[in-house]
Amino acid sequence: SQQGEEDPQALSIQEGENATMNCSYKTSINNLQWYRQNSGRGLVHLILIRSNEREKHSGRLRVTLDTSKKSSSLLITASRAADTASYFCATGSGGSNYKLTFGKGTLLTVNP
């Protein structure tokens, strides 16, 4: 079963604009991760935020985590056409049986 659910399912913006994607989850987590997938390719790890963190930055990426609302957001600033991809959130949980559970993804299209 899916733990994380991304919103929106699809997002289309112009180059230079910011893109915000949201993720909601159901159970307690150790961490939450965001991945990017270009069409038909493997997933690439973007950023990990631990359950005791509220915000994290990496280049043009900003991730927030609100454990009280069981939600996270990924902000991509000053988007580029090359940012066009699917973005997945994944929740890490399970203690000694730790593993990731992925959402269904948000398809981001950045128009030149």
Added chain:
Amino acid sequence: DADVTQTPRNRITKTGKRIMLECSQTKGHDRMYWYRQDPGLGLRLIYYSFDVKDINKGEISDGYSVSRQAQAKFSLSLESAIPNQTALYFCATSDPENGYTFGSGTRLTVV
């Protein structure tokens, strides 16, 4: 060389055939995973292994089996392929509680 290598990249097979997908990693991680991706369904976990002697079923293990031949090698088998196993298959590796490294995927078509 890629950190996680999957072979083959593409495969077309007939219903009822046995097929093996192979995965090797150079990250030195103990943990390896097999996921399946279908359009609109995201990634679903098939099997995972935390070390050579530890194999665990994921959420959709029926119709699949795995073998962990070494720390670096984790293969997925479809004992008798069926058309609804047509999907994109990914192998991944990780160290505990950090980001996963994925292979480039195997696109499998069962006709």
